[in-house]
Amino acid sequence: MTCRVVIVGGGIAGLSAAEALSRSGIFRRGELQVVVAESRRETGGRAGSFVESSSGQTVDYCQHVAMGCCTTLLDLLERMNLLHHFQCYDELTFYHPEHGFSRFRPSRWLPPPLHLSSALSSLKHLTKKNQREIRAALWRLMRTSESNLIDVTALVWLRSNGQSEETLERFWDVILVSALGDRPKRVSMAAARKVMIDGFAGARHASDVWVPRRPLSEIFGNEFRISLAQRGIVFELGHAVRQLNWNAESNYWSIERSGAEPVVAEHVIVATPWRVSRRWFPEFWGDQPTEGRSDRTGPATAFASSPITGVHLWLDRSLTSMPHVVMVGTLAQWFFQDPIKTTEDASPTEGVYHQIVISGRHAGSDWPKDKLVSEVVRELSEAFPEAGTPKVLKSRVVTDPHAVFSVSPETQVRRPASKTSCPSLHLAGDAIATGWPATMEGAAISGQLAAKSVLDSSIAKVAEELSIPRELERGWLARRMIR
Ligand SMILES: Cc1cc2nc3c(=O)[nH]c(=O)nc-3n(C[C@H](O)[C@H](O)[C@H](O)COP(=O)(O)OP(=O)(O)OC[C@H]3O[C@@H](n4cnc5c(N)ncnc54)[C@H](O)[C@@H]3O)c2cc1C
Incomplete structure (x- = not known):
């Protein structure tokens, strides 16, 4: 039957x-x-995606990225023979208006979680003091189990574990808003731990970034x-x-x-x-x-939504050869240049496609579209001065007020x-x-x-064996250090 x-x-x-x-x-x-x-x-x-009416190009409502620690998703895509549609990057570029660009690349030789140490040191926008504070907090996080962090917000925990306002703003805010879609004052420290331990500290390829092409x-x-x-x-x-x-x-x-x-x-x-x-x-x-x-x-x-905004820009030029950049100290949070090659086959008059992602309730949440676009373009012009001032040929702003739950x-x-x-x-x-x-x-x-x-x-009727979600295997040192 x-x-x-x-x-x-x-x-x-x-x-x-x-x-x-x-x-x-x-x-x-x-x-x-x-x-x-x-x-x-x-x-x-x-x-999902939408079709841009004037050019007929298919563009994602908002750029999605996965990390190397997203093993169930990556396995699922592999089984469906769809993983080749994603590009894997083993490093991230960070930008700060006062400190320029720096590369975050975990060591290939040091065992996790020590592999993060040199990557943290290479972030120019973090002072030695910021880095010391982050390392101390990461150590405490590794020694604290998730169940002990469920009741506390990330902001309360981080402050009580010696994180200065500058470290909060330049590091924790950036990572947690990107990964959790909301500010440290609202998210639980257990969720923040998941990001930091599973997404960065626990395994070598956990922080790889997978971008759909x-x-x-x-x-x-x-x-x-x-x-x-x-x-x-x-x-x-x-x-x-x-x-x-x-x-x-x-x-x-x-x-x-x-x-x-x-x-x-x-x-x-x-x-x-x-x-x-x-x-x-x-x-x-x-x-x-x-x-x-x-x-x-x-x-x-208790359940509440948190918004994410995608600012879609068709510019008269390419700004950089970098595929994506994490932006710190700016309204723009992530910058992507034509990740899905929408404009590869387009005519030059249609412009080069760029997308800016802004997660959570942010300073420009209630701005009119034109103001948001011009502020983001101003930030991009400052970040990539060698490209000259770009002309915006077309723009779309898509905000999903219920993008993620907080x-x-x-x-x-x-x-x-x-x-x-x-x-x-x-x-x-x-x-x-x-x-x-x-x-x-x-x-x-x-x-x-x-x-x-x-x-x-x-x-x-008979027991079915379904492979249950697997976690990225932790290295020997990570297994000893992480509770
Ligand atoms: C702007 C934005 C950016 C994001 N960025 C990222 C990212 O970078 N990385 C990442 O990992 N995640 C990201 N996410 C989150 C990710 O998209 C979601 O977590 C994931 O897609 C949720 O999948 P789901 O199947 O649980 O829910 P949904 O995708 O919401 O699917 C639910 C489905 O149910 C259907 N449905 C609703 N009501 C009914 C009904 N009455 N009858 C029948 N069908 C119904 C809906 O149409 C929908 O197709 C982002 C989300 C947004 C919105």
Whole structure:
């Protein structure tokens, strides 16, 4: 007898869940049908692109990057034969208006975490005092387990561990806002530890940067979906799920959709953004007291969004040969030059494509678009004076006010697991309790966990082996030093 699983939401979490289920024995034996019900006409969710109307170029809403520590995402892309669409860089360039450019390149010879030491010393915008403070804080972080940091914000912990305002501004703010999408005063120190230990200190290639070189819509909207469809996953696009009703007598879900017939299924994976999932199942999101859960961290309104802005610029010239730069002490936070080669084949009159990313609530959040663009272009002209003053041929500013959820201490303890108290309902999405902030990696892990939760239920009859997310293996010294 065939059993059906409906995955609601076709973002990276939903795609990851579908991929994991497609590898299961029960699916390959034809005893499981998997349907992805997505409200948009395209899969990929927040990892998507738009078509620039005047040129027809496909441009990502916002540049996405992954790190070497994002092993579940990278493995998933590898299994789907899509990893070649990403370029790996083993160094980062930092820029500060007063100190110019410096290269952050972890040592290839020293064992992690010592491999970071020379890279930190090479950052010209950090004084010796800044570096001493950072090293001391990193040491304390390595010796403090994540569970002891959940209740405290990064700002409180960092201040109480000797970080001066200058070190906070020049280092912690830059790294944490980029990785967590919000300021140290809001994010939990446990999330900050995840970034610093898993993303930098723990393993040699953890801080590698993976940048897509094709539009995200091509990777997650087309190729990923087409490969899964060829394996037999069914995609029903363009109809929003309105309601999920459990029929206790017949033991199935009826999934009501806009403009389409309801679908029935024995199991549902809800892989929508947290705001939608929470509306349907508030009890799993800490909105009602859940048995066994401590309520010491404040009210149920803990989940909040944090915005990310992409400033898309088509300039009359190329500014630099550097593919990307982390900008410190400026409104612009990340600079990318034509990462997906949108303008490679374009005519010179269409200009060279650049993107600036600004995460979190920042100084220019409420500025009109023109003011934001001219400030960012002024900063770029100062950073790359040898290119001369660029002329803006075209610009677009795209702000997603709900880009990521803010990983506050209150949020961290309320993130639900994939497995719920209802055996036929499973949760996925970047806000699920994976330990990761709102990232493609968190979404990819959540999908694999939700699929595992389905297969662990009675559905599989025989135990199914699904590879569980792996972490980057820590070196011998890191294993001794990191708690
Ligand atoms: C501007 C921006 C920049 C980012 N930068 C990075 C980055 O550099 N690196 C990184 O790792 N991450 C980044 N992220 C985060 C990353 O994009 C997300 O964490 C990840 O894509 C989330 O995937 P998801 O599947 O959990 O959710 P989503 O991508 O939101 O997918 C959920 C899906 O559910 C669908 N849906 C919603 N409601 C319904 C309904 N009622 N019925 C059916 N379907 C529904 C949606 O249409 C969507 O397709 C960024 C995000 C944004 C917005």
